Amino acid sequence: QVHLVQSGAEVKKPGASVKVSCKASGYTFTGYYLHWVRQAPGQGLEWMGRITPNSGGTNYAQQFQDRLTMTGGTSISTAYMELSSLKSDDTAVYYCAREFCTNGVCHLDYWGQGTLVTVST
Amino acid sequence: DIQMAQSPSSLSAAVGDRVTITCRASQNIYTYLNWYQHKPGKAPKLLIYGASTLQSGVPSRFSGSGSGTDFTLTISSLQPEDFATYYCQQSYSTLPTFGLGTRLEIK
Numbered sequence: 001q002v003h004l005v006q007s008g009a010e011v012k013k014p015g016a017s018v019k020v021s022c023k024a025s026g027y028t029f030t031g032y033y034l035h036w037v038r039q040a041p042g043q044g045l046e047w048m049g050r051i052t053p054n055s056g057g058t059n060y061a062q063q064f065q066d067r068l069t070m071t072g073g074t075s076i077s078t079a080y081m082e083l084s085s086l087k088s089d090d091t092a093v094y095y096c097a098r099e100f101c102t103n104g105v106c107h108l109d110y111w112g113q114g115t116l117v118t119v120s121t
Numbered sequence: 122d123i124q125m126a127q128s129p130s131s132l133s134a135a136v137g138d139r140v141t142i143t144c145r146a147s148q149n150i151y152t153y154l155n156w157y158q159h160k161p162g163k164a165p166k167l168l169i170y171g172a173s174t175l176q177s178g179v180p181s182r183f184s185g186s187g188s189g190t191d192f193t194l195t196i197s198s199l200q201p202e203d204f205a206t207y208y209c210q211q212s213y214s215t216l217p218t219f220g221l222g223t224r225l226e227i228k
Contacts, residue, residue, distance in 0.1 A: 035217075037165075044222040045157070045165065045208050059215055062122065095164060105171035106212045107155040111164035 002026040004112035011118045017084040022096030029077035030054040033099040036081045040092040086119045127220035133228040142223045144192045144209035153213035160205045
């Protein structure tokens with residue numbers, strides 16, 4: 001059974017960085033892209049980026065290009081999302097999600113439980 | 122980036138009602154369109170992928186249609202557990218994008 005388990009809630013000051021982990025189990029970690037999506041309070045879902053665990057290749061949404069880093073620890077089936085230069089509007093719940101493709105159509109079929117990151121002085 | 126416009130942004134309906142949510146892409150995305158349900162405090166849940174294929178375990182009252190730029194999600198007979206926010210998402214582009222969401226509330 002597929003599970004994605006994320007690290008716990010974080011409180012950070014503006015300008016700091018946060019690193020959230022996502023541990024996968026129940027499937028071959030290197031075989032599937034892993035995405036990160038966030039939801040700020042009162043806002044919708046926002047796609048941030050994805051990583052190919054096998055190669056470490058990444059794609060990031062333009063608005064995060066200069067301060068987002070995604071990595072994957074293949075030996076421990078864990079993906080990491082690090083966001084730097086935090087601002088108050090980075091306060092959000094951050095989700096990891098597995099991408100699954102059927103006949104070329106790709107979707108996010110399993111999600112982590114979410115990690116609340118609060119940015120506050 | 123491909124923009125996804127959802128309507129309405131919110132909707133009030135009663136148990137048993139038939140509900141339709143629409144999603145329009147800013148360019149042709151063929152059938153690379155997915156729908157998710159999101160409840161407060163929970164992870165989003167995949168409902169439909171490829172515009173019309175029901176994800177395993179999702180009740181058959183949910184259906185999706187459309188291709189190109191215009192898509193719909195229909196719930197044939199609302200159940201109490203369906204009150205949530207619904208998002209469309211395009212997976213045509215290397216950079217996926219979500220719609221802004223449709224909040225479905227109890228009338």
